[in-house]
Amino acid sequence: MKKLAVTVLVLIIIAGGALFYAWNGMKPVASSDTPVEFTIESGMSTVRIAELLEEKGLIKDALLFKGYLKLKDEGSRFMAGIYETKPGATYDQLISMLNNGEVKPEEMMRFTIPEGYTVLQMAETISSQSGLDAKEFVKLTDQTSGWDGTIVNEIPKDEELRHHLEGYLFPATYELPKDSTEQEILQVMLSQLEKRLDEIPDWQELLKQRGLTVHELLTVASLVEREVVAEKERALVAGVIYNRLEQDMKLEIDATVQYLLDKPKERLLYKDLEVDSPYNTYRNKGLPPGPISNPSLASIEAALKPEKSDYLFYVTKKDGTQEHLFAKTYREHLNNIEKSKKMAQ
Numbered sequence: 001m002k003k004l005a006v007t008v009l010v011l012i013i014i015a016g017g018a019l020f021y022a023w024n025g026m027k028p029v030a031s032s033d034t035p036v037e038f039t040i041e042s043g044m045s046t047v048r049i050a051e052l053l054e055e056k057g058l059i060k061d062a063l064l065f066k067g068y069l070k071l072k073d074e075g076s077r078f079m080a081g082i083y084e085t086k087p088g089a090t091y092d093q094l095i096s097m098l099n100n101g102e103v104k105p106e107e108m109m110r111f112t113i114p115e116g117y118t119v120l121q122m123a124e125t126i127s128s129q130s131g132l133d134a135k136e137f138v139k140l141t142d143q144t145s146g147w148d149g150t151i152v153n154e155i156p157k158d159e160e161l162r163h164h165l166e167g168y169l170f171p172a173t174y175e176l177p178k179d180s181t182e183q184e185i186l187q188v189m190l191s192q193l194e195k196r197l198d199e200i201p202d203w204q205e206l207l208k209q210r211g212l213t214v215h216e217l218l219t220v221a222s223l224v225e226r227e228v229v230a231e232k233e234r235a236l237v238a239g240v241i242y243n244r245l246e247q248d249m250k251l252e253i254d255a256t257v258q259y260l261l262d263k264p265k266e267r268l269l270y271k272d273l274e275v276d277s278p279y280n281t282y283r284n285k286g287l288p289p290g291p292i293s294n295p296s297l298a299s300i301e302a303a304l305k306p307e308k309s310d311y312l313f314y315v316t317k318k319d320g321t322q323e324h325l326f327a328k329t330y331r332e333h334l335n336n337i338e339k340s341k342k343m344a345q
Helices: 001-027 046-056 063-070 090-101 119-130 134-140 182-198 203-210 212-229 232-247 253-256 299-306 329-345
Strands: 036-040 081-085 108-112 172-175 312-318 322-329
Touching: 001 063, 036 046, 046 063, 063 090, 081 090, 108 119, 108 182, 108 232, 119 134, 134 182, 172 182, 203 212, 203 299, 212 253, 212 299, 212 312, 232 312, 232 322, 322 329
Parallel strands: none
Antiparallel strands: 036 081, 108 172, 312 322
16 A cells, blocks of 8 residues: 555656646747747648757747647648747747748838839939949840830830830839849839739720820820829820821920930920930920830820810910910910910019
8 A cells, every 4th residue: 555655656746747847848938139030941840840949949848849739739830931039939929920921021122213203213213222233223224135024025126215114114112122133123113014004994905996006105104294293184285295196296395305314404495405316306206216204104094095185285384383284276385385484473
């Protein structure tokens, strides 16, 4: 009887010791403010994951963690990725993190490209906000191959194009991994244009109805973008552009000349209008060889759905509204120019 009592006591002590070991081993490790990074590879077993967590000092005992996973029927939904957490997390917190794929956030770069920016303006903006090479960015925009997607197939192989990708880089706010290259950024912007075009209902059918190529559409949209500030005037100005084209008139759009200058001028001089370039719509009939900016979706929609009118001319009001006065005849246009001058007085 005495031996039985001793045996029972020993078993109780052993069981108690085992329970204490398990209880202590499952307690979180000492907390720390220093985050620990670890990587869960695709297909990694729960045994290896438990060992990794122990090696990284995030749990005390891999065997206990593995047993806990089996008891809770966990481990089958762990997601691969690079994780980061601070020591001191409980088993349940670690399991939740791995089940939900709460991977370490990538370091990101963020930049905003305003609507109507040119390739050169984009390069300067991205360079200043990311540290990337502006010259390399511009150089890549002249690259005619190596781009994914179908939109780039619409760009003609025209030596007169100032920059091959001009007009095809969608202006928006972008957040990309900090280690993105200039080419990767351009590819994202090209893809974004394709995505945003598809937001316009039946845009390809509208394009066919107007008898335009995608390149011509983006060229008209870029003219609208650079000419118009007042939202309500986009479609009307687009209509004026088409009216002048249909009547075989020179477009005589200041923005096409400004595009050729190193820095835009507040006011163009007559000598500026004589610059010898296929982009100069004061010297050449028809559209310029390609877009003169990267237009917004609103300007693209205006180019697809112009407002019908008999207007052939417009001049900016000098009253601070940045709206225009429209005219059907050249005489009316001259009168509007005089009206505009009086507004400035």
